[in-house]
Amino acid sequence: MQRKKFKKLVLALSLAFVLSLFTGVYAAFASICFFPATNFAVGFFPVGVTAADFNNDGNVDLAATNLFSANVSVLLGDGTGNFGAATNFAAGNGPNGIVAADFNNDGNVDLAVTNQFDDDISVLLGDGTGSFGAATDFVVGNTPFAIVEGDFNNNGNVDLAVVNVADDDVSVLLGDGAGNFGAATDFTVGNGPVGITTADFNNNGNADLAVTNLIDNDVSVLLGDGAGNFGAATDFAVGNGPLGITTADFNNNSNADLAVTNVSDADVSVLLGDGAGSFGAATDFAVGNFPFGITAADFKNNGNADLAVTNLFGADISVLLGDGAGSFGAATDFAVANGPRGIVAADFDGNSRLDLAVANSGSNNVSVLLQQVYGCSSTPAPAADITVSNGNNAKAVTMTMQKKLYDLGFNPGPIDGIYGPKTQKAVLQFLKSQDLPLKGM
Ligand SMILES: [Ca+2]
């Protein structure tokens, strides 16, 4: 009897505690904050960055291309947002774009980088311990810049597509699933292609390509035929100096959309897709000085895709929260180091909130920015007065808590008002993610 009473009390206290934290979270929901950047040294002039688990320990790792040291730096994550010292693996001359995927279907993540000064790409096969074999190079066009991976011929093997700045085309290389790639097939785009992304823009099950043309101030969209070929480019106007490009569904209508950084306009152009391969007129959203890299991710875990942009001359990044209708709120800027270019979103500290990593070309390091779950407060909000002492409203309160846990990405089991093992587990995971004491639970 005593024990039962004690358990009830503990539950009541726990509920009050957890709900007060949620109050704090929701009060700050309209904003986003990251803890100050932690910088990790890499090679000379890092430009590209990608994230994946290279040593199969469940923690997200980083890889960055060092343009002037002809190598790739790999930093293994410890799952708390920290990274070990960089290990460097040789690539070609001028490694720039980088992509991580499993090219030889052995379950270990591999890397491919564009060698801007060699007119080829280097493929480095991962061994699953965080190490990589010697690079194998495959010829592409003149001055390859950005790179994407996808299955362009629908055979289950990862393929690659690269923009060649000096050739005004895209090289597509089909993978054999054993780590090798066939000869490049080139597809014409606009003038000065620098950025590339892939999605199924016409909803026919075949991957398509979209490319930023820096000189033409537009985006070329090439529809894939599912056999590794692409149709003629259709161009869509954006702002001045389009460079970075990413894709996501910004208005939640299941059609892939595009977002592009315009370096000369200090803004981002968003183009909403019609699901048939066409796009509406660009809507522009202001960001920082010389916006370069861009990534789309749902930072708020609210189902709406957001954007994060590196501002090359601003030494900062701009984050724009999406409203799920294709529009974005005002940019919030976060300091990084000098010359930020590549950017990638991933959950580095395992709290189900997406963080960011940025390659700082002028500082020879990578900035890691961990997202604050409490919005812009570094400490939890003070406890709110929520009373569940009599048990009268415990069910409703528990249901509210379960729903909020669910919304935040923790699985509380059925939202039924019953504080069962699954709900308790979710509460514990939530508390742990906040570095909060588990005493009394
Ligand atoms: Ca790892």
Ligand SMILES: [Ca+2]
């Ligand atoms: Ca592999």
Ligand SMILES: [Ca+2]
């Ligand atoms: Ca398609």
Ligand SMILES: [Ca+2]
């Ligand atoms: Ca859409």
